[in-house]
Amino acid sequence: MTLAFLAIAFVTVAAAAVAMALRNLIHSALLLVFNWAGIAAFYLWAGAEFVAFSQLMVYVGAVSMVVLFAVLLTQRSPQSFREQPDSISRVIGALLVGGAVLGVLFGAVLSSRLAPSAATATPTISVKELGSLLMGPHAAALLIVGVILTVTLIGAVIIASTDHAESGKDES
Amino acid sequence: MNAAFLATLSLELLPAQLRDMVTGWLPEPWRWLVNSILAIAVILASFGLLFAYLTLAERKILGRVQNRPGPNRTGYFGLLQPFADGVKALTKEDIVPRGADHLLHFLAPVALLAFSIMTFAVLPFGRNLVAVELDAGVLYFFAAGAATELAVFMAGWASHNKYSLLAAMRALAQLISYELPLLLSFVPVIMIAGSLSTQEIVHRQSGWMFGFVPQWHVLTPWGFAGFAIFMTAALAESNRSPFDLPEAESELIAGHLTEYSGFKYALFFMAEYFGMCALCGMAVTLFLGGWQAPLPFLEFIPSYVWFATKMLTLLLGFIWVRCTFPRLRIDQLTRFAWKFLVPLALINLGTTAFWSLTSGWTGGLQIARWLVAIALVVIPFQLIGRKLSAGLGPRTYRYA
Secondary structure, three states: OHHHHHHHHHHHHHHHHHHHHOOOHHHHHHHHHHHHHHHHHHHHHOOOHHHHHHHHHHHHHHHHHHHHHHHHHHOOOHHHOOOOOOOHHHHHHHHHHHHHHHHHHHHHHHHOOOOHHHOOOOOOOOHHHHHHHHHOOOHHHHHHHHHHHHHHHHHHHHHHHHHHHHHHHHHO | OOHHHHHHHHHHHHHHHHHHHHHOOOOHHHHHHHHHHHHHHHHHHHHHHHHHHHHHHHHHHHHHHOOOOOOOOOOHHHOOHHHHHHHHHHHOOOOOOOOOOHHHHHHHHHHHHHHHHHHHHHOOOOOOOOOOOOOOHHHHHHHHHHOHHHHHHHHHHHOOOHHHHHHHHHHHHHHHHHHHHHHHHHHHHHHHHOOOOHHHHHHHOOOEEOOOEEOOHHHOHHHHHHHHHHHHHHHHHOOOOOOOHHHOHHHHOOHHHOOOOHHHHHHHHHHHHHHHHHHHHHHHHHHOOOOOOOOHHHOOOOHHHHHHHHHHHHHHHHHHHHOOOOOOOHHHHHHHHHHHHHHHHHHHHHHHHHHHHOOOOOOHHHHHHHHHHHHHHHHHHHHHHHHHHOOOOOOOOOOO
């Protein structure tokens, strides 16, 4: 059981590390997808079937496409990548942002109290219970997430459509 | 218990008994492992054979429709044709473009095939025949299916050919557009069945109305609409005609498969047929009562025979559609998905909610329930259909 967890953790972290080291952005993006699949495997290991399959469907199926399209549409020739940073201020900014995110995540992980029996007892929650929990006590959170996603979607459509109209005017 | 029933029971349990004969002598801790390997082997063998003969059936039927005999030189009635094709694909030269990303070029067909085979794990082929009983089986099926998009992208990008990449983008646009109606069309089934487990969904469709009408989901207004949307989206998801733009042979050579040859091309082909079989199997499970018999007195036929019959019927329907309809244009294709199928699928959710809330109605109210549900299905279909086809009019073909 622990061995399986260690294997999953190693593969997931290794995928992320290799993704950062590679120069080819598409390879990195595909390894990132692999990393997400590893997280899904971890959920499966932890007995959270529903979350694992949702993770696969949303991240491996949909978000991966967004990432790959973004990389393809913004990528210039491989030669245009510079290995040296532009200026000292950029380096400091990057380090500050990265350090802040790391600090927040570390603080959150360290300050969250874990139940001591979490590792031994495998919780078995059926999809039905999960659904009634989501629709009952956590309905507000679900609704807020739904509203945010809808607003994002409408915003994306508006940006895309106005952009299209302007470019049409330019051509004519 | 009469003799006939006993005979049925033994036929019904035949796969399990055969399995126990093979693995029964093993010590208990090893048995589940060998059982799983056996299940995988049987699924791979039977669907591999089905793939081989499906290609032959397709070529034969297409030939019939187009007034030609189809393949008839290899073996009697062309029955050995799939194997000849297999040997040809295996011995063909495997050409990889010089600028291609060798690893991804190799991985794309492998990943595609692996993901499409994974979907077979949760299909209930018979009363006791399901490889993995998952609580979230339907979700697993579509999660494994969603990953195939990644393989299409890998194939297009790794070929280092701008036409391959453009075609992969088109294929992805189609796959993502039709993923939505596909997912939305099975949600009503989950709402009514109250479970994501495939076996549970089949069990919910058991029983008879008036003693002889099966209670399959397809025989309800929302189920019929859902089935129609599901099959249309399934056609598009498996790149079948009339939605086969990604690899339109006559216009695009083969789209994202342009730079693939030999056995890798055959693997793509195989994955396409496996995906088609899996989606048809899912349609049977969700809407056509799974492995249940269509009439009470036909229950003596084993359940897996019924599943196979229904799935083959749907597959032959796919082939029939292929030789009947012309190919769509890309703009027609995406418009059809976003302006027609998605709204209808969303309205169907409402219809199903009505159906589920009024399950207690009896007598005259029962008739009203059916009428309202049918109206909720037919009126939006007519309205949206007329709105979309307004101004396009019936086209008159001359010189043809």
